[in-house]
Amino acid sequence: MVILKNIIKTETEISAEYFPESDEPKGFMKMRLADGEIIEHKGSVYSMAPAHVKRELVRLAKMENPPKEKNVVWY
DSSP states (O other): OEEEEEEEEOSSEEEEEEEESSSOOOEEEEEETTTOOEEEEESOTTSSHHHHHHHHHHHHHTSSSOOSOEEEOOO
């Protein structure tokens, strides 16, 4: 599980801080809406969390007004 907080969507990008369930440090991801490219990422690259964060940001980007917080669960 990973918790996304401070989700911000503008006309050109979407970003969020993320907090993995395990002892991993928090991270931050910013994605360009036009092509889905990650333009900024801070966090562990050896974790499963960033892949799930990106997938959720793609989904949230399709919303007019995405929530400010979101829990992402996978199994």
